[in-house]
Amino acid sequence: MIDLVKSEWIKLHTVRVNYVLAIIAAAFxxxxxxxxxxxxxxxxxxxxxxxxGIVNGTMVLSALLLGVVGALNLTSEYSHGTIRTTFxxxxxxxxxxxxxxxxxxxxxxxxxxxxxxxxxGIGSLILSGRNANLSLDGNGRTALMGLVILCALLSLxxxxxxxxxxxxxxxxxxxxxxxxxxxxxASVVLRAAGxxxxxxxxxxxxxxxxxxxxxxxxxxxxxxxxxxxxxxxxALIVFGIIVNERRDA
Amino acid sequence: MIEIQGLxxxxxRTLAVxxxxxxxxxxxxxxxxxxxxxxxxTSMRCMLALDRADAGTALFDGKPYTSIHRPLFQVGALxxxxxxxxxxxxxxxxxxVAASNGIGSKRVDEVLALVxxxxxxxxxxxxYSLGMRQRLGLAAxxxxxxxxxxxxxxxxxxxxxxxxxxxxxxxxxASQGKTVLVSSHLLSEMAQMADDLVVIGMGRLIxxxxxxxxxxxxxxxxxxxxxxxxxxxxxxLRIDGAMVTVVDPTAIEVTGVPAATIGEMAARxxxxxxxxxxxxxxxEDAFLEVTASTQEYRAQNPPVPTYTLPPNxxxxxxxxxxx
Numbered sequence: 001m002i003d004l005v006k007s008e009w010i011k012l013h014t015v016r017v018n019y020v021l022a023i024i025a026a027a028f029x030x031x032x033x034x035x036x037x038x039x040x041x042x043x044x045x046x047x048x049x050x051x052x053g054i055v056n057g058t059m060v061l062s063a064l065l066l067g068v069v070g071a072l073n074l075t076s077e078y079s080h081g082t083i084r085t086t087f088x089x090x091x092x093x094x095x096x097x098x099x100x101x102x103x104x105x106x107x108x109x110x111x112x113x114x115x116x117x118x119x120x121g122i123g124s125l126i127l128s129g130r131n132a133n134l135s136l137d138g139n140g141r142t143a144l145m146g147l148v149i150l151c152a153l154l155s156l157x158x159x160x161x162x163x164x165x166x167x168x169x170x171x172x173x174x175x176x177x178x179x180x181x182x183x184x185x186a187s188v189v190l191r192a193a194g195x196x197x198x199x200x201x202x203x204x205x206x207x208x209x210x211x212x213x214x215x216x217x218x219x220x221x222x223x224x225x226x227x228x229x230x231x232x233x234x235a236l237i238v239f240g241i242i243v244n245e246r247r248d249a
Numbered sequence: 250m251i252e253i254q255g256l257x258x259x260x261x262r263t264l265a266v267x268x269x270x271x272x273x274x275x276x277x278x279x280x281x282x283x284x285x286x287x288x289x290x291t292s293m294r295c296m297l298a299l300d301r302a303d304a305g306t307a308l309f310d311g312k313p314y315t316s317i318h319r320p321l322f323q324v325g326a327l328x329x330x331x332x333x334x335x336x337x338x339x340x341x342x343x344x345x346v347a348a349s350n351g352i353g354s355k356r357v358d359e360v361l362a363l364v365x366x367x368x369x370x371x372x373x374x375x376x377y378s379l380g381m382r383q384r385l386g387l388a389a390x391x392x393x394x395x396x397x398x399x400x401x402x403x404x405x406x407x408x409x410x411x412x413x414x415x416x417x418x419x420x421x422x423a424s425q426g427k428t429v430l431v432s433s434h435l436l437s438e439m440a441q442m443a444d445d446l447v448v449i450g451m452g453r454l455i456x457x458x459x460x461x462x463x464x465x466x467x468x469x470x471x472x473x474x475x476x477x478x479x480x481x482x483x484x485x486l487r488i489d490g491a492m493v494t495v496v497d498p499t500a501i502e503v504t505g506v507p508a509a510t511i512g513e514m515a516a517r518x519x520x521x522x523x524x525x526x527x528x529x530x531x532x533e534d535a536f537l538e539v540t541a542s543t544q545e546y547r548a549q550n551p552p553v554p555t556y557t558l559p560p561n562x563x564x565x566x567x568x569x570x571x572x
C-alpha cells in the first residue's frame with residue numbers, strides 16, 4: 001500500500017502539466033482576491049463572511065481545474081499507454097486505481113487548503129489594513145471547509161469520469177460541460193416535469209451549497225449537496241473500476 | 250518457466266489468439282515468431298493479464314501473473330517502448346515503476362547505468378529517440394532482476410551496436426538460468442541469439458522446436474557447383490533426378506543430391522570442379538516457408554532480374570527450382 005502511494009505520488013508530481021494547472025489554480029483566486037480587497041469601496045463594512053464569499057467565488061474555478069488534474073492524472077496514463085506499465089507492475093488493478101484516486105484526492109485537498117489559507121490570509125491582511133472588522137463566524141468557517149471538500153469531490157468526479165471515458169480531451173470536456181450543459185438541460189427537463197426547484201436534483205450545482213455562508217438560506221443543504229456529488233463521484237469510480245477490471249488495458 | 254495452455258483471445262469477430270499452447274524453458278532464449286498480425290503481441294499482453302484472455306491460462310513458475318505479489322521481481326516485461334509519459338524524465342519514470350514494487354532509487358540508478366542512460370536520465374523522455382526508449386524499457390525490465398523476461402520487438406529502433414548489445418544482454422540473462430521470451434522480426438538476430446522457437450500464424454501455434462531443428466526441417470538445402478564443363482555435368486545430374494538451376498554459364502545449383510555424390514559424379518566424368526559448396530537456407534527462409542499460408546498482409550513481389558540462358562543452351566532452368 002505504502003509502495004503504491006509512493007509510486008502514485010512520484011507520478012503526480014513529476015509531470016509539468018500538473019504544476020501549470022496548480023499554479024493557475026492558485027494564482028487566479030490570489031490575484032482576484034488581492035484586486036477585489038484592495039479596490040473595494042467601503043472596506044470597513046466588509047465582514048469575514050464577505051471575504052469568504054469572495055474567496056470561495058473565485059476558487060470555484062480552481063476547484064474545476066483540480067478536477068481536471070484528477071481526470072488527467074488517470075487519462076494521461078491511458079493516452080500514453082503507461083497504464084499498461086502500471087498494471088504490469090501492479091496486476092491487482094483495483095488496488096492500483098484506488099490508491100491513485102486516494103493520492104489525487106489527498107493532494108487536491110492539501111493544495112486547496114493551502115491555497116485557501118493563502119488567499120484568505122492575504123485578503124484579510126489587505127482588508128484589515130483598510131480598517132475592516134474581519135470576524136469570521138461558524139458559517140464562514142464551514143463554507144471555507146466546504147470549498148476544500150468541493151475541490152476533493154470534483155477531483156474524484158474527474159477521476160471517475162476518466163475511468164469510464166479513458167480519453168483526456170473527452171473526459172475534460174464532459175467534466176466542464178457537466179455543470180454548464182448537462183445540468184442545465186436536466187434542470188429544464190425537471191422543470192418541464194413539474195419540479196419547482198430542480199437544484200437539489202443536480203449533483204454538481206447542489207454541491208455549491210457547501211460554499212454557502214448563510215446556512216438558514218440553504219436549499220439544498222450543505223450536507224445534501226456534498227453527499228449527493230460525493231455519491232455520484234464514488235459511484236462513477238466504483239463502476240469505473242469494475243469496468244476496468246474486465247476491459248483490456 | 251512459462252506455461253501457456255489453450256490461450257484464446259477474441260476482438261469482436263476476430264480470433265486473435267486461438268488455443269495457443271507452448272512452454273518457455275529457463276536457461277534458454279526462446280524466440281517468438283510470427284508474421285504481422287499473427288497474435289504475438291496480443292499473446293504477450295494476455296500472459297501479463299493486460300488483455301483479458303477469453304480462455305486458457307498463462308503460468309509463470311506455476312502461478313498466474315495476477316496472483317504474483319511484486320511481479321517485477323518475478324517477471325520483467327517490455328511490450329512497447331512507447332509506454333512512457335513524454336513529460337516525465339527517464340529517472341522519474343523508473344522511480345515510479347520501481348516504487349510500486351518497493352524497489353529503491355539506488356537500483357534505479359544502477360539499471361540506468363546498465364543500459365547506458367545515466368547521462369540523459371534527467372531529460373524528459375519526449376526527447377528520446379526510439380532506441381533510447383528501448384533502452385529505458387529494458388532498464389524497467391531489469392529493475393527487479395526477475396527470473397523471467399518477456400520482450401516484444403526489443404531491437405526496434407536500435408542501431409547495430411544497440412542490436413548487438415541487446416542480443417548479448419539476452420544471451421547473458423539466459424546463461425544465468427533465466428527464462429527469456431523475445432519476439433522480433435530481425436530473424437538474422439534471432440538466429441544468433443535464440444535457442445528455441447515458438448512460431449505462430451493467424452493466432453495458432455505452427456511449430457515449436459529448437460532453432461537448429463527448425464532450420465534443418467524447413468530451410469532448403471542445395472549444392473552450388475562451378476565447373477568449366479558445367480553443361481555435361483548438369484545434364485548427367487538431371488538424368489539422375491536432381492533439380493538443377495543454372496546460375497551462370499559456369500555454375501549451377503543442385504537440389505536433391507548431396508555434395509559428395511556430385512563430387513563423385515564429376516570425378517567419374519572427368520569434370521574439373523572449381524566449387525562444390527553445400528548451402529542451406531537461413532532462419533528467414535525457413536520462417537517464410539512455414540508461415541507462407543498464414544501471412545495476413547502480403548505485398549506483391551517486385552520484378553527481379555533473372556539470368557537468361559543463351560539460345561543454344563541445352564539446359565533450360567527447371568520449374569520451381571531455387572534461384
